[in-house]
Amino acid sequence: MKVRALKLIVATVAAVLAGSAAAQSFPNKPIRAIVPYPPGGIVDIMGRTIAERVSAQSGNQVIIENRGGANGMIGTEAVLTSPADGYTWLIASASHISNASIYKGQLRWDPIADFMPVGMFGKSYNFLVVPASSPAKTVADLVKLVKAEPGKHNFGNPGNGTPPHIAFELFKHAAGLDIQGIGYKGYAPLLPDLFAGRLSASMLAAALTITHAKAGSIRPLAVLNDDRIKEFPDVPTLAQAGYAEAQLISWFGVLIHRKTPPDVAKRITELAEAAAKSPEMRERMEKTGNLPVWMGPAQFEAHMKAEMPNWERIVKTVGIKP
Secondary structure (H helix, E strand, O other), rough: HHHHHHHHHHHHHHHHHHHHHHHHOOOOOOEEEEOOOOOOOOOHHHHHHHHHHHHHHHHOOEEEEEEOOOEEEEHHHHHOOOOOOEEEEEEEOOOOOOOOHHHOOOOOOOOOEEEEEEEEEEEEEEEEEEEEEOHHHHHHHHHHHHHHHOOOOOOEOOOOOOHHHHHHHHHHHHHHOOOEEEEOHHHHHHHHHHHHHOOOOEEEEEEHHHHHHHHOEEEEEEEEEOOOOOOOOOOOOOOOOOOOOHEEEEEEEEEOOOOOOOHHHHHHHHHHHHHHHOHHHHHHHHHHHEEEEOOOOOHHHHHHHHHHHHHHHHHHHHHOOO
16 A cells, blocks of 8 residues: 555656646747637737737747637637647637627537636727718718618628627617628628628727728727727717617637646746737737737636626627527
8 A cells, every 4th residue: 555655646746747847848839829710800910919929028939820710619629629738829809708608509618617718918999880982970870871771781790799790789789770780701801891882881890990991991980998099089989979888898818728737827827928018019909909908817717707698698689699
């Protein structure tokens, strides 16, 4: 019995030392950060921003891999089928984590049980926009235009159940509009149709709105934020336009496999936190109209748990289905 106990102690100590050694040498090869959406959208932009800073500060390359499909579900699942060694990250957003209730019963993973939070590094607000060619100059104009021709107008969204989709459905519900929603696989295929006027309206992420409004391709009518923003001081908040219930703000963070060794997970959090709090990251985020934040693992997980019931209630209110 004594020999068996001694062997068990030795094995346990060896495992602890091995894990500690792995954490001390981490990272010693490129990290793969999976963005579960196509290139060009807000999740991709945010993912590349944090990846660039971690790469620059750690001296180890963080490579973005776009794995779009099924509103982020394909890329998300790819993280769980990869080794739980800390070298595969998920660039997560409220789009496919907090509102996973839309796909309840269809998912082979649980956003809390199967993933370990590293940290939230940013938030982004959306804009209600129309093509530059639209006669609508205000939110009231858009409501009047759509009500004058019920069923003839449409709005584009970057994916079923995404915050822009849900926000527009809330706006549609509050304004009593008969307008058809068209879902796309990300912003990349949506934008050309919006610019060409084939879509009557959309909700766009701040980074995309700032870029394309300055280029003259779209017109922002309202911002889904608590305050107006300096880039568009004349554009009211959606609450100021009379539709506070449609004001949703998206978050972005890093998740890893729940079975990742604790020491390695701690090291990943250190890397992400240092990048998120850097002056370079803050400047880059603010230039693209995003909100730099940092929320550590415990606070981030509590935030996700707290907002999931609210997302589920909203989804039921507007009737969004998979």
